[in-house]
Amino acid sequence: MTAARLARESGYTKMDAFSPMPVEGLSEAIGYRNKQMPFLMLLGGLTGGSLGIFGQWYASAQSYPLNIGGRPYFSWPMFIVPTFEMTILFAALTGVFGMIILNGLPKPYHSIFNTPGFDRASSDRFFLAIESRDPKFDNEGTRQFMEGLSAVRVSAVAK
């Protein structure tokens, strides 16, 4: 995390860290901010809920109204449960598939997998990558900077 913060303070912007578990505060250290997932899920939930209540209104009051002793066609208290379930269902589907799509997955191959030892990014090693499209990137300078970060190993990865 210190490395990420130092890299950012040195002016690098296009970088990413790889870790075997979520690390609290790492996003802030890297300068990555994003609130899109909660917003997307809220949107999904609202869509599902509206679909639920309007669907039931359409079926019970418009498409096939049944007059049972003069009771109201749109008896909304009886429609709460399916509406609620639709809200949850749509929010969950939007969240999971939204997360997968926005993360660019599935992506079985990525050049980062060529990094020596990267298979341990899913066990016990932490990696910091500075991309070559970073404006401050130059091969030697970046390498020296990273070696200065007390890294175990610095490797160059071809795109």
Next chain:
Amino acid sequence: MVDQPLDRNVGLKAPAQHEPTGHMNGRRPHDETFDIIGPGHDLETVTEQVIGVVLKDRIRIGWVIFLGFSLALLAMLGVAVSYVLVMGVGVWGINKTVGWGFDIINFVWWIGIGHAGTLISAILLLVHQNWRTSINRFAEAMTIFAVMCAGLFPLLHLGRHQYFYWLAPLPNTMGLWPQFRSPLEWDFFAVSTYFTVSALFWYIGLIPDLATLRDRAQNRTLKILYGMAALGWRGSNQHWHRYMAVYLILAGISTPLVLSVHSTISFDFAFGIVPGWHTTIFPPYFVAGAVFAGFAMVLMLAIPLRHIYGLKDLITMRHLENCAKVMLATGLMVVYGYFMEVFTAYYSGNIYERYMQFTSRMGTGPYAWAYWSLIFCNGVAPQILWFKKYRTNLTCLFVVSIVVSIGMWLERFVIIVVSLSRDYLPSSWALYQPTMWDWALYVGTFGLFLTLFLLFVRALPSIAVAEMRELVHHESHHGAHNGAHGGHLTHDPHGNTIEDRDHTGGTKEAFSGSA
């Protein structure tokens, strides 16, 4: 990790070094601990221990025998389902008076068992109970498999199975819609949503662990299979960021979902006017009963699982004891429900309600044995868990869990069969006798459940490894550094390398990219 050479072979350890999992720091694998996790664990050892069960453990003869037994039960289920599909539900013991029998009892029982998994994975996550971490994965698997078993029964109960899709609000040539005002239709929405959300929650929890399996599998076919399932997860910080947001919100929305599912199921009864059903206590009482039965099932699965696969360091006595405490607490809520049923029947002054409670259930009714057995199983037997000595005795815990499972099944039997058999009109009273097909279906679902669970234990990590790493990291970081936040660079005693010890047990590697 300091002593490891940098060019260490980063793959798997040599098998000779490995032996059965659970050997570290000279501790014997049979030592019990009351901590959340056994001592001496770091990121590598938890990963190795859990993943080892999948990738390296030999096929055990006991597992094969048990799987064979489960497959035999599954085959019986196949026969029973086919027979019911061909002959119709007339082969069951239901009659004109008691129209709901084993099918609905088993449906409610199985789905209730599932609820403990969601409680552990969602509610305990939200309230920061970090002891949930090592039991949530297999409890979630239990949820999914239990809901699959549960879902079978209402589908068969429909009678005209070929029209099952009429439950869904699909436009059709008859211009008809499902009856949205019926709790039975709500069940369709609740259970299908519950299944879908549970499966999604389980799968996204699995993605980082599937990536670990991919990176550690030596067999190429396995590597490709796990790699496909892991979707190319690479642990990128941006990915984790979105992932954690979704995971937390899913936990947040699963919480009201799980409460709604069993409440909706209780509406199937509470919305009816049958004596013994028409009470407002039903939704909370059903939810408490579901969690009660579910934790019993969690214990019945956890006790053998940790024993056979040497996971006593990860699923510790602390976990089992906490599960026992939850069982005790929810058991008392269920007992409160029984008292309220007695009180409501008495206080209502309604002769039918009083007759149902005091004569049919508790008195001289033909099924009074079921009522008193359930009071013993759910009300009396779990009280032994007040004592730590018995709460931490695995045999005792296992037996109590079985007794509770039987008790919760009997509870649904009493609610459904006793109430229906003694309706308002004495001339239509009838008794219910399950047939061999009822039993074959019920016992057969155990085959489905156990087969899926046995395959799950060998194919996927039964403990959420990424979450365990987070726990280890958190414990050691905040334990050892006493709450020191942020990283600090430490000089190696030998003076030639500097390591980032920010992340305990992990060593930072860095690299630069070139186009």
